Amino acid sequence: MSQLYDLSEVAQNNGKSGKPCWLIIKGNVYDVTNFLAEHPGGGDALLEYGGKDASKAFKQAGHSSDAERDLKNYKIGELRPVEAAPIQIQPQSTGTKGPDTITSSPEPAKKSSGFLCCC
Numbered sequence: 001m002s003q004l005y006d007l008s009e010v011a012q013n014n015g016k017s018g019k020p021c022w023l024i025i026k027g028n029v030y031d032v033t034n035f036l037a038e039h040p041g042g043g044d045a046l047l048e049y050g051g052k053d054a055s056k057a058f059k060q061a062g063h064s065s066d067a068e069r070d071l072k073n074y075k076i077g078e079l080r081p082v083e084a085a086p087i088q089i090q091p092q093s094t095g096t097k098g099p100d101t102i103t104s105s106p107e108p109a110k111k112s113s114g115f116l117c118c119c
């Protein structure tokens with residue numbers, strides 16, 4: 001199985017201050033630290049996306065199928081899918097009042113006026 005990385009972990013490896021340069025392309029994580037000097041598009045183009053998702057930039061640069069194939073040489077793993085957070089229903093804030101509560105019988109039923117409907 002592929003190594004999974006959190007977005008925050010990838011973000012730390014942004015190529016700055018001597019840190020490795022990692023990129024995300026289509027959900028995969030690449031370590032391009034040793035490719036910076038060799039990249040035909042220049043090292044700066046890669047550093048610009050250090051620690052970030054470069055999927056769009058990679059596509060927009062119009063890379064050849066050779067470049068696509070080269071990607072695998074730098075792959076170190078995959079981005080951990082973000083789990084759906086449980087939905088938390090926040091009570092409506094009403095100033096100093098506490099959270100709204102729903103009572104089982106909010107209002108006593110109004111007394112019948114005596115008119116009966118049979119339909």
Ligand code: HEM
Nearest residue numbers: 030032040041045054057058061063064066067070071074
């Ligand atoms: C691991 C990731 C990458 C690999 C393996 C890679 C590889 C390559 C290769 C092999 C070329 C030569 C042309 C070709 O075959 O398409 C190239 C050119 C280029 N790349 Fe990348 N690239 C990567 C990421 C990026 C990113 C994120 C950018 C975004 C800015 C970028 C921008 C460019 C540009 C602008 C060129 C054209 C250079 C020119 O023709 O003067 N590349 N890349």
